[in-house]
Amino acid sequence: MTFTAIDFETATGFGHSACAVGIITVEDGVITEEYHTLIQPPENEYWYRNIMVHGIKPADTLNVPTFDALFPEIQKRLFGKKIVAHNESFDRSVLTKTMAYYGLYYDELEIANRWECTVKIYRANGYPKANLQYCCDRNNIQLNHHEALSDARACAKLYLLHNGQVKLGV
Template sequence: MNFTAIDFETATGHSHSACAVGIITVEDGIIAEEFHTLIQPPDNEYWYRNIMVHGIKPADTLNIPTFDGLFPEIHRRLFGRKVVAHNESFDRNVLAKTMRWYGLYYDELEIADRWECTVKIYRSKGYPKANLKYCADRNGISLNHHEALSDARACAKLYMLHDGQVKMKI
């Protein structure tokens, strides 16, 4: 089982305002690599309610590169991969719209237009709630919610668990 799990945090309500990304690379059913970085959003603008969710502030990203400066590293980790996210439409839109904001082309990643979605998977399993915290708690997966790397790691473990690759307490 080879795939990449990804999670973005945003600075505002705009999809192109990525301020953090966590990326988990899974090779042969094992987490092989973890990557996390803060991202300076456009104009380093943040909305208070977003800060309250993830705790990232303008001072944290003031001297961090913008998305286009970090894109080569993100590209390397996503290119041609099966991509998984919890609520994939959110993370896919953040990636696509942030790329568009910086004049980058989603097609150059050679990834699917729709990704695997652990929300949909766990809803189909009959979970009464399919948010990341509930799914992680129910499956004994450690989670520091709204920290991009932790969220991506939990998503990866949920995906492997769903596919029978990981045996965890349910």
Template sequence: MNFTAIDFETATMHPESACAVGIVTVNDGIIVDEFYTLIQPPYNHYAYHNIKVHGIRPIDTENEKTFDGHFPQIQKRLFGRTIVAHNESFDRNVLMRTMKHYGLYYDELEISDRWECTCKIYRAKGYKPANLKYCCEQNQIELNHHEALSDARACAKLYLLK
């Protein structure tokens, strides 16, 4: 089983405000690479609600690169891969809109317009709720929720169990 799990955290309600990303690469059913970075969102602007969720603040990203500066590392991990996220429509939208904001082209990643979604998979299995925290609790998967790398790793482990 070969795939890449991804999770974004955003600074505001706007999808192009990525402030952190976690990416976990799985080859032959084994995690072979993990990548995490903070990202300076546009204008380093944050909404209070988002800070409350993930704990990332403007001071944490004021000296970080913007998304386009991190993109080479992100691109090499996503290119041509099957992509998995727990709420795929959210994370896919963040990636697409952030790339567009920086003049980058989603098509050049050679990934699907639809990703695998562990939330949908576990909802179909009867999990109620099917949020990441509950799915991880039910499967004894360690989770530091809303920390992008922990969320991506948990998503990868859930996908391996599907």
């Protein structure tokens, strides 16, 4: 079981406003690398509502690189991999829209146009709610929700659990 789990946080309601990313690399069922970085969104603009969700503020990203400068590090972790996300349509959209904003081409990542989605997996498994907090609580997975690395790690563990790779509780 080899894959990469990813989670983005956004600064505004615009899909190209990534302000943090967490990426978990899993090889043969074992987490082998964790990558997290803050990202300066366009014009370092934030919406209050987004700040209230994840706690990242303009002062936190004022002196960090923009997505295009960080892209080589992100690309090497995603290139050619099976990608997993919790609510994959959101994270995939953030990646594609942020890449397009900076003139980068999604096709060059050589990843699928649809990713594995732990929301869909756990809904199909009969969970009455499939949000990340509920899935983690039910399976005793530690989560600091809306912190990109914690969310990506939890997603990776949920995917491993679903595929019988780990036993994490009930």
